[in-house]
Amino acid sequence: MTFLISATYSVVPERDVILPPLTSKVLKYVLEGHPKIGSLVKSAKKYKEISIFPLFLRGRYLYSTGPGVMTLRAKERASFTFSLASEEVDPEVFEKIPNEVSTPYGDFVMILEEIRMTELGEVRAELGHKVNVRFETPTLLSNKYMVPPNVKARKLRQMNRLLPQPSLLISSLARIWNSIATPKEVIVLGDSDWTPYKLGRIADVMFAEVGYSLTPVTVVVGKDKNGNLRKTRGFNGWVKYEVVEAKRYTESMEKLLGLANFLGVGRSRGIGFGKVKVERV
Amino acid sequence: MTFLISATYSVVPERDVILPPLTSKVLKYVLEGHPKIGSLVKSAKKYKEISIFPLFLRGRYLYSTGPGVMTLRAKERASFTFSLASEEVDPEVFEKIPNEVSTPYGDFVMILEEIRMTELGEVRAELGHKVNVRFETPTLLSNKYMVPPNVKARKLRQMNRLLPQPSLLISSLARIWNSIATPKEVIVLGDSDWTPYKLGRIADVMFAEVGYSLTPVTVVVGKDKNGNLRKTRGFNGWVKYEVVEAKRYTESMEKLLGLANFLGVGRSRGIGFGKVKVERV
Structure with missing residues (x-):
């Protein structure tokens, strides 16, 4: 049996950060290091079972359409969502994402806000x-x-x-x-x-x-x-x-x-x- | 052999006129009385061989999107285009549209401005x-x-x-x-x-x-x-x-x-x- 799971985290940077043009890369970096999800993120499958969405701030998703840079101010609260399909459901998967993460883009506090789950069928x-x-x-x-x-x-x-x-x-x-x-x-x-x-x-x-x-x-x-x-x-x-x-x-x-x-x-x-x-x- | 013909007429009303919501109806009325084209206009064929386009005034086609009325002022020059497919080409067809036409919407002077023609093939x-x-x-x-x-x-x-x-x-x-x-x-x-x-x-x-x-x-x-x-x-x-x-x-x-x-x-x-x-x- 396949399950669909969607998890949303709030994300707060310790200091002002300059975001990559694809802001999803911040969460992608965190997930790549995850013992279970890492392999899904890196897989080259054509129809991937994981979707990692951009940073969401004040009602909109952040992505770059031109040469300017996007920033997130220190202590400003944004959120991130990723969804995946999996045959096993282990709540620990989502708890194993550490609360304090260090990325090439800066250090963030991540807090699990919401999990949605359903059977595919x-x-x-x-x-x-x-x-x-x-x-x-x-x-x-x-x-x-x-x-x-x-x-x-x-x-x-x-x-x-x-x-x-x-x-x-x-x-x-x-x-x-x-x-x-x-x-x-x-x-x-x-x-x-x-x-x-x-x-x-x-x-x-x-x-x-x-x-x-x-x-x-x-x-x-x-x-x-x-x-x-x-x-x-x-x-x-x-x-x-x-x-x-x-x-x-x-x-x-x-x-x-x-x-x-x-x-x-x-x-x-x-x-x-x-x-x-x-x-x- | 099938020919495609497109004819454009300039149209000038004698007096101010209130146009029907579908302005093509003015030209349609004129063409319905035409000895050769009339039958095409009235035909109930699914894929009609004649297209009658709306009145064209100052760079735009006139059609109604709400309850207001559209007007054309006396002596204001607009234009009309219709296109048809036919196996016979008779220039008289286009000359048989009278220069002065009387319609339920008002009286107009119509002058043939342009004819485009090509073989379908x-x-x-x-x-x-x-x-x-x-x-x-x-x-x-x-x-x-x-x-x-x-x-x-x-x-x-x-x-x-x-x-x-x-x-x-x-x-x-x-x-x-x-x-x-x-x-x-x-x-x-x-x-x-x-x-x-x-x-x-x-x-x-x-x-x-x-x-x-x-x-x-x-x-x-x-x-x-x-x-x-x-x-x-x-x-x-x-x-x-x-x-x-x-x-x-x-x-x-x-x-x-x-x-x-x-x-x-x-x-x-x-x-x-x-x-x-x-x-x-």
Whole structure:
């Protein structure tokens, strides 16, 4: 049985700190040293079972969109969230994160504030008649999510799609789901290879936008060897969908969108991209 | 052989006029009385071969989004465009639109300003590396455009999708294309029933947004029996796409987007929705 766990910590720096452009790196550094979680953080798995979100301060997530620096003042309280999927649940995992951590970015006091947990098989985002999807951090959806499995996509150039097409969301989530699910929990529609693609196709018919506010955003992810900023482009905002009743598929969609409320959606969740909140309207 | 023709007229009212909420109705009224075009305007064809766009005044198309009225002042010069596909080209068609027209909305002087014409088989919007699609009037894309033909969609509720997914654009255009093309001109990928769907699927992989500005918009389309406003919801704005090279499909995509520059895209083009401009960047 797979569990989904989401933990939120408050974080207070001892002194003023200059944050890295991807603020999730601070928490990532702490987790890398963790006896159990460290290996998940470092794994090169395609559909990672851990998502580490950016520092959250005064109602917004902190990430860099340009050359300026971001700072956190001494004693200023921010928070961090990470989510993971695991077959074993051990509360000690979250207690083993020390209260006082020393990182290359500075020293922090970290206090566990909240743990959410559910069984994968039980997770749902209720759809109802309308559902709202808020992209809380820039989201990266690959054009490859909707390549049918009988097409060779290796040669195809990977690009980020900047509009949250329902098929891209659902195909991404189905890939994540089936990579963390036990054999009893997997979602299969006919053939398992075709499932993300097929559910994606259905999502494009089941969900129709009734309102939105979306903005492309370029995010700094680091520096290259020559000191130039490395950037990637995603989008931010929200979409409200009207949902067509399709009883055969409603449960699968509710499961996948429920998963999104833990692990987010799309690429690079391990460094903070793709945090979403799905809520019935 | 099918021809695409687009005609633009300047329109000047004799006296101040109050315009109908769908300003295309003024030109529609004139064209309905036309010996040759009248039947096209009135036809109930699903993928109409004629598009009648709203009145264009000082750089913008006029349509109503609320209860207020739109007016055109006496002697104020606006313009109108309509486009059609036809197997016969007779310049007289455009000259037979009288210079002085009397409509339920007022009397106007109409002068032919421009005619664009091309053979359907020759029309192209060159893709290059990047292409910009500007939605100049609210655009209505149906969730049904991407239902595969082996799924019964009759029971499925029709909804307008408010984000311009490449698949929806291309599927809509392929349906229009094949409904106006002669047997030699049709675009077929394997099976003709599956062609709009398949080209749509390919478009979602070939085109990736690199920038956009999009807004949902509610448009007044008339009044019901009780005098309440009838409305429909579409979107406005622009999207810039990066194009993945896919030599096998580039020509079909260029043809379909070239068609869009004449007839527009989506539903209700006959009353002014879905005017687009596709341009290589």
